[in-house]
Amino acid sequence: MKKPDLKSLDLAALWRGLTQPDGAGTDRVVPPTGFTAQLTLFSAAAMAFLAVFALALALATGRLAERWSSELAETVTVRLSAPPEQMDEQTVTVMEVLKTSPGVANARLLPDAEVEKLLEPWFGPDVPVEALPVPRLIEVTEGAGFDADALRLRLQGEAPGAVLDDHTRWREPLVKAASRLRFLGLVSLLLIAATSAAMITLAAKASLAANGQVIRVLRLIGARDITIATAFVRRFTRRAALGAAAGTVIGMIAIWALPAMDEAGGFLTGLGFQGFGWIWPLLIPPAAAGIGFFSTRWAALRMLREVR
Structure with missing residues (x-):
């Protein structure tokens, strides 16, 4: 990223942005372009796309375990040879x-x-x-x-010649396997969230390092570290939310386009969302925005304390 020229900075514009009562202008002090913007948008979109599939896997395996358990719990089979x-x-x-x-x-x-x-x-x-x-x-x-x-x-x-089969021998391993797959889906969601936080933190640190001259000028005109950090937090939170929204939409379309269980010959487990389950992916963009907010805030305040 090209560092801004100290002589080209509009100190009046910076001051107006910092002194607006609602703080809405603080993010204007951060340059809107650069590789950190593309990195944040792309990583948020990619992680949201993967989160949709991890969430679909967790919900589908949960339904599968419940269906196997309920359908076979009250029935037994007598095999006569x-x-x-x-x-x-x-x-x-x-x-x-x-x-x-x-x-x-x-x-x-x-x-x-x-x-x-x-x-x-x-x-x-x-x-x-x-x-x-x-x-x-x-x-x-x-x-x-x-x-x-x-x-x-x-x-x-x-x-x-009659043998009673209560399905326990093969039902319990299947239910246990479905439960473990659901657990792995939830673990995948946590790993995706941790990876998103790491990527946004690195992008925020890179942006802070590239804008060292801007930060020094802001301090000279009386800006506090929390005000400077807020400028970066606003912009990176917005980027994370926009990228996650795009990735979530693409992921939901991909899940919707999967063949139905009947069309696949009955061998699929019904991977996807059903009914009100389609609401769950809509929580991914707000979650990504929250991850971006806390990651950027932590990275900015820590870096500003170290650079004086």
């Missing part, structure tokens, strides 16, 4: 056991069409379920007083 000649007989036995077991609210034998749909992601469409040795599946809805261990022992005694 038996020779073809015994399959119908054992199916009737299992259904009778389930009807007479306490705590079983409902038991439903899954038709071949639903089993085929469950196998479709692995074997493709039009799976010949009736020609394959696929076990029969019975969906059981839990009620009050349901005892999985007692039901499992009863099934072993009356229908040896």
